[in-house]
Amino acid sequence: MREITPRKILEMKGREKIVMVTAYDYPSALIADRAGIDIIFIGDSLGMVIYGEQNTLNVSMEQMVYHTRAVSRGVKRALVLADMPFMSYEISVEEGMKNAARLIQAGADAIKIEGGYDHRKLVKKLVKSGIPVMGHTGLTPQRYLRLGGYRLMGETEEEIEEILRDAKALEKAGAFALVIEFTLADVARLVTEEVKIPTIGIGSGPYCDGQVLVWHDLLGLYENVPPFVKKYADLRDMIGLALEDYKNEVKEGKFPAPKHYWEFLDKDDFEKKKKKVLEQFLEDSDD
Numbered sequence: 001m002r003e004i005t006p007r008k009i010l011e012m013k014g015r016e017k018i019v020m021v022t023a024y025d026y027p028s029a030l031i032a033d034r035a036g037i038d039i040i041f042i043g044d045s046l047g048m049v050i051y052g053e054q055n056t057l058n059v060s061m062e063q064m065v066y067h068t069r070a071v072s073r074g075v076k077r078a079l080v081l082a083d084m085p086f087m088s089y090e091i092s093v094e095e096g097m098k099n100a101a102r103l104i105q106a107g108a109d110a111i112k113i114e115g116g117y118d119h120r121k122l123v124k125k126l127v128k129s130g131i132p133v134m135g136h137t138g139l140t141p142q143r144y145l146r147l148g149g150y151r152l153m154g155e156t157e158e159e160i161e162e163i164l165r166d167a168k169a170l171e172k173a174g175a176f177a178l179v180i181e182f183t184l185a186d187v188a189r190l191v192t193e194e195v196k197i198p199t200i201g202i203g204s205g206p207y208c209d210g211q212v213l214v215w216h217d218l219l220g221l222y223e224n225v226p227p228f229v230k231k232y233a234d235l236r237d238m239i240g241l242a243l244e245d246y247k248n249e250v251k252e253g254k255f256p257a258p259k260h261y262w263e264f265l266d267k268d269d270f271e272k273k274k275k276k277v278l279e280q281f282l283e284d285s286d287d
């Protein structure tokens, strides 16, 4: 078992901020784990940042399983959390149970679903079966079509009520935490004060118990970043420059340099071997 457990995450509320980041492959997971990140999260945002889709609606269970397996192999300390993709849990509680189990068997320590109140029965049953669950309210990207795009949530009384209702339902059903995405900071603060489980914010201000960002956004590897992102590095430029260097050095004959290849030291020895091999080829071509 890994060091950071859902129980530890729960106990961090009010004591220490929780830091979560997405990762989608083995080398990224290794880096995130060594950096001391608390929760390494295989998000369905991989549909956009890894597969180049416009939204997250085309992500399959297979993709989530593959990426969860890769990430899982790189993590020793952090909690490994996997996202349930669109339509993997909406049809029935049974399908939700089966699909959650697949992610756990691929190496996740817990799963995340979008929504709260509407899925309280599933959450309760998952927790009862031993699968820790994180909820997700505010902007839930799997409602992309219904919402007409991604936008700030929690401005109206109805939206505030819905967000708080989700959070309370998740707490009651036994979820160990919830994501609050792209809501007004006051609403995220209200939710954080109203529930005993930690809130992990993205674009929802400083009052949450933790923060989550997408790997490609914070490292500067993605073009269309949401407006709430802080870029902590500009890896796109760094990678671009490295690739241009490589290209130029190959074109100019500077790479590979002597330390990157191996030659016969005894050239006479090689000449003898070469002669024999070429003679062999001449004989063979007579057949």
Ligand SMILES: Nc1nc(=O)c2c([nH]1)NC[C@@H]1CN(c3ccc(C(=O)N[C@@H](CCC(=O)O)C(=O)O)cc3)CN21
Residues within 6 Å of the ligand: 045, 048, 049, 056, 141, 149, 150, 151, 152, 182, 202, 214, 216, 217, 222, 224, 225, 226, 227
């Ligand atoms: N790379 C990435 N980072 C994310 O944080 C992220 C994803 N992908 N995919 C799933 C959701 C979608 N998220 C998003 C994406 C875009 C905006 C955004 O740009 N909002 C604009 C208006 C967009 C529009 O209506 O065209 C804004 O200014 O509010 C917000 C949240 C957050 N999540």
Ligand SMILES: CC(C)C(=O)C(=O)O
Residues within 6 Å of the ligand: 022, 042, 043, 044, 045, 046, 083, 179, 181, 202, 212, 214
């Ligand atoms: C934006 C985060 C919370 C997410 O759900 C994802 O990356 O898929």
Ligand SMILES: [Mg+2]
Residues within 6 Å of the ligand: 043, 044, 045, 083, 141
């Ligand atoms: Mg997601």
